[in-house]
Amino acid sequence: xxxxxxxxxxxxxxxxxxxxxxxxxxxxxxxxxxxxxxxxxxxxxxxxxxxxxxxxxxxxxxxxxxxxxxxxxxxxxxxxxxxxxxxxxxxxxxxxxxxxxxxxxxxxxxxxxxxxxxxxxxxxxxxxxxxxxxxxxxxxxxxxxxxxxxxxxxxxxxxxxxxxxxxxxxxxxxxxxxxxxxxxxxxxxxxxxxxxxxxxxxxxxxxxxxxxxxxxxxxxxxxxxxxxxxxxxxxxxxxxxxxxxxxxxxxxxxxxxxx
Numbered sequence: 001x002x003x004x005x006x007x008x009x010x011x012x013x014x015x016x017x018x019x020x021x022x023x024x025x026x027x028x029x030x031x032x033x034x035x036x037x038x039x040x041x042x043x044x045x046x047x048x049x050x051x052x053x054x055x056x057x058x059x060x061x062x063x064x065x066x067x068x069x070x071x072x073x074x075x076x077x078x079x080x081x082x083x084x085x086x087x088x089x090x091x092x093x094x095x096x097x098x099x100x101x102x103x104x105x106x107x108x109x110x111x112x113x114x115x116x117x118x119x120x121x122x123x124x125x126x127x128x129x130x131x132x133x134x135x136x137x138x139x140x141x142x143x144x145x146x147x148x149x150x151x152x153x154x155x156x157x158x159x160x161x162x163x164x165x166x167x168x169x170x171x172x173x174x175x176x177x178x179x180x181x182x183x184x185x186x187x188x189x190x191x192x193x194x195x196x197x198x199x200x201x202x203x204x205x206x207x208x209x210x211x212x213x214x215x216x217x218x219x220x221x222x223x224x225x226x227x228x229x230x231x232x233x234x235x236x237x238x239x240x241x242x243x244x245x246x247x248x249x250x251x252x253x254x255x256x257x258x259x
């Protein structure tokens with residue numbers, strides 16, 4: 001069954017272009033409508049209950065897009081943010097585990113987003129309570145973007161849905177193929193489909209350090225660095241994480257500069 005989509009953008013050319021690209025290159029999507037302003041979008045969402053909303057977002061005038069999401073009562077759809085903004089905004093999108101597409105839109109990126117949407121929609125259909133956590137993540141995203149601040153809370157996609165965590169609870173992260181295993185101080189762990197490189201960009205560099213091509217550690221729980229029979233960062237709980245030989249010099253220099 002196709003995902004029913006609404007395209008929201010105040011620029012007519014942008015709306016028509018995205019609708020055309022979805023119709024021509026994404027057979028999983030059926031575009032059921034377009035909207036140019038918040039009130040129109042709310043009306044269409046209320047009447048048609050789409051599966052996904054492609055929402056143009058701008059900073060600092062992007063408040064209207066987030067107000068749209070706030071004012072919808074029946075929140076049972078996914079959102080793909082369409083944006084021309086990079087850098088900080090992208091870090092915030094990734095930290096919230098939301099889908100986004102950069103302008104100008106690349107067909108392969110659009111198709112990849114749609115593939116993920118199909119998978120997520122299937123998971124959420126089996127567990128509707130995930131939508132509550134999902135929209136909590138979107139609310140935090142709006143606060144962080146509009147206030148231009150970095151959040152300490154991160155949304156993690158896992159096999160059963162979405163989990164929002166404080167980065168203080170993360171002890172370390174380990175690459176697992178193209179995914180990332182995230183370890184927590186209560187002994188639990190979750191496998192996220194995002195790469196370790198993405199997490200390196202998401203996490204606060206003053207708190208987290210990539211010590212190996214496959215490992216990132218939380219510096220706030222670092223106990224010591226040892227170089228017996230290899231190079232290791234030892235975390236609280238005597239967790240030993242390898243430090244790559246080519247990163248040792250910079251790592252030790254950083255430790256000496258820590259307050």
